[in-house]
Amino acid sequence: MDSSNQQKTFTPYWFSEALAQEPNSYPIPLENDIQTDICIVGGGYTGLWTAILLKQQQPELDIVVIDKGLCGSGASGRNGGCMLTWSTKYTSMKKLYGEQEAVRLVKASEQAVYAIDDFCREYNIDAQLRLNGTLYTATNSAQQGGMDAVMAQLDKHQINSWQQWQHEHVQQAAGSALHREGFFSPAAASVQPALLARGLKRVAEQLGVKIYENTPMEAISTDSPVTITTPNADIFANKVVLALNAWMLEKFPQFKRSVVLVSSDMAITEQIPQKLFETGLKDGKTVIDSRIFVHYYRSTPDGRLMLGKGGNHFAFANKISAVFDQPSRYTPLLRQSFNRIFPSLQQQPFAATWTGASDRSTTGLPFFGHLNNHKDIVYGLGYSGNGVAQTWIGGQILASLVLEQQNQWSQCGLVSGPKGYFPPEPIRWIGAMLVRNAIRRKETAEDNEQQPFWIDMQLAKFANAAGKADKR
Template identity: 65%
Template sequence: MQTNQRPFWFQEALARESNRSVQVLAQDIHVDVCIIGGGFTGLWTAIHLKQKQPSLNIAVIEKDLCGSGASGRNGGCMLTWSTKFLSLKKLYGEAEAIRLVKASEQAIEAIEVFCQKHQIDAQLRRHGTLYTASNPAQQGELAPVLNELHRHGINAWQPWAQDKVQAESGSALHREGHFSEAAASVQPGFLVRGLKRVAEDMGIAIYEQTPMTGIEKEQSPVCIATPRGTIRAGKVVLALNAWMPSLFPAFKNSVVLVSSDMMITKPIPEALAQIGLKDGKTVIDGRTFVHYYRATPDGRLMLGKGGNYFSFANRVAKVFEEPSRYQQILNTAFRRFFPSLPLEAIDATWTGASDRSVTGMPFFGCLAENSDIVYGLGYSGNGVAQSWMGGQILSSLILGEDNAWTRSGLVTGPLAFFPSEPFRWLGAMIIRNAIRRKEMAEDSHRQPFWLDRHLAKLAKSAGKADK
């Protein structure tokens, strides 16, 4: 099994760049906009800005390589916000909830069109997604939200018979399923590195291996220090996601960093075809911290599990850069879903940090110290398509536009906060362990303990995450 520290997707993407060169900032520069963070959010923001105002002088700085964070190591599930409609309605009102569901569906199409136009071979496949129940307790969970989506004429989901669910998902474990065409899968490393290439072709300067070592937040222009050069910028975008709390203490209680752990097999196309995995649809079960899986074009099977490691004090710990320490959990899930596939087929595991907000939704805004500095984070495991929307929001804020994005309830900063340490970490452990006990009982068709059921509801209220 692969043991190097680069996650599989990202390593595969880098291997495809035979002529890769790294530009490091080595002088003082002055730009109109400096974007800190070279992942999906930062690159989409840069691209949207350049599309709107081609004359802008934009620089992106990235402490490692573009895509080396969450953007190059997630599960590649491009999902919409339709299953979060009830949460969206509660947080932002009915009209905005409807708009955001539609916008999240449009984002998938927009990303596909962008890749086609700019010849980004991201293995993007519009094969939909299948939400399932893998034990009796999960059956019927989608009914309330589907009823609301149907009432508003925005329901893209259709129920499938159990035999079709099992045949199309490749697993007899599933008891119920709903399918939506409004979803896709993608090789995230290929996508983020493709965005970098396109951004550079548009004239955006990208400096990799250029960490921010300091920022003078209250002055104008904003002064950003790096090891070998200083950047003076009229506007700044903080697209740091999991790294925000450690660099900007004001956000230390607005998110909690939690791992999503993934494994991928060697190419086994014949075995996958035999169990029914013949396309790129994503399959997601009804857990709080979900199982998710999909096949790749070359016949590999990727399976992931969210909600394992919770970081104390939101430190971006070494665990996020290593092969998964939750191999046994992944192995157990692999055996349960695919008993005919051998564990020896597993080729690699890796871990990613997800910045989970209290509401389960991302949030955007301007720093209190300086309205010329804008930020966005808290995607909560649903960011592959939503980062395109984040780029729309942040570019609109930078340009001072008055539009549906800047008027959105998403642009109000964090709506709630986690307790301070050590209470946050202790609480997270108590809830995580209660969820584990509850779901193990449900898998065994046993009644969970009353306390575990009620503790699990505290996480369930924010919606599913970590894909």
């Protein structure tokens, strides 16, 4: 077939930028049967952090990581690069896990941000990590006051890293006059997500982890030892870690009602450093608004502006289709949001758009456990669009489960399996469409300072009940 007629493989912006820095790097697929102490399936953040943390604790372990593509080519290499915490999810965590555990998880999520920054410095990972904090804002009167309840709870336990900024300061720091209210926390960062993922791969290999890319898991046998079947070879492992996140649903249908796959769509401009400076965006802080399906944006070190929006495409039957691996079909929606937030940049074209699959759980929080109560197979998924920093916690949990340690990680509230289930298809998808469209109408009305329809307000509450509106 003439190459001009072949469909070109789509590579999201961040991942393309990261691979350009590895001109002499070639993926190594698994060709021969092997035995190993631990096989980790999935070479994204969760799998790589788990491998690294295991090696740091027990260097003698033989550890293998396999990925069906390239390490970091999934959600880890195509998210918005916003390293946020669980502090604003305190209320949900308190209901799920109790007060003491919620406090501990808030602290752990903030610790994760600083730990990743320290790790990158120690191992010379140039992931463009900028520890400039995050700004949570309200962009209309309906959103104002949305942070008050959780701020009071965090204050009560003396774990509140947030401070409310004056109106003018918010607008200046956020680069937009649209923002009416804002809370800033220094415990957050922005990062080039694919560079972080590829950096973790490099460090894992330096520590002795064997990594095989372009090696999908075709089947798993739970006999002892556990056998992972790949296209050209089998892996016989004493322990297995399933770190597939959204791709978990392809092989393990028991999780299909535990999460819903929803897109987060992103756009990035060409280099416009002077224009960004003029707006007020002078560092790497992330800015998040108070919608249910949030807008998030931040600048890059080379002077680009990245804007994303969650809650667009809901996958029917949770199938990862071509929608998740192509330029965003929601580019007009991204353009509308971009122009509204940055009216002075309306003529600025996008250099690229892309889509990522978010595995959103019923609680908006990840969950971990043993697959079918098998003591030698552990898993974790459900980061719900807030996992760049939290995968470090996921790695701690999975490493502790693998090593059968009795500690704060293996016994934390997240190690409880799914905490709820979505309805079966087609009810789930039809319901998701009803709720999504109601939220869109509700938030459009609020943007125009109008009263939303009563029915839209009631339907939007289903998103709150599913853990989606707890401030990301």
